[in-house]
Amino acid sequence: MSNVAQAIIVISILFFGVVSACGIILSSYFFTESVESYLHNSKFVENNRNVLSHAGLMGLLIRNCANGINVFDSSTL
Numbered sequence: 001m002s003n004v005a006q007a008i009i010v011i012s013i014l015f016f017g018v019v020s021a022c023g024i025i026l027s028s029y030f031f032t033e034s035v036e037s038y039l040h041n042s043k044f045v046e047n048n049r050n051v052l053s054h055a056g057l058m059g060l061l062i063r064n065c066a067n068g069i070n071v072f073d074s075s076t077l
Contacts (some may be wrong), residue, residue, distance in 0.1 A: 028064035029057065035067050 039045045048066050052059035 002007050025057070025061065025065075028060045032064045032067065034066070039067065 036045050036049065043065075045067065047062050052063050055062070
């Protein structure tokens with residue numbers, strides 16, 4: 001494989017990685033509160049909100065990912 005082909009593959013992988021990260025950040029910023037409103041009875045969500053509310057955007061990212069896990073765990077609903 002030539003160096004040009006390898007460079008194109010590496011650049012495309014990096015590009016799609018950055019696009020994925022931006023998508024996760026944007027979805028966390030816009031949709032975390034609406035997802036948590038559906039899980040308002042969950043102690044898990046309440047504890048995460050209390051602990052991570054002061055962490056800014058990183059707290060939103062962690063809360064959003066934790067909510068995704070919480071949706072599949074029916075024992076905390």
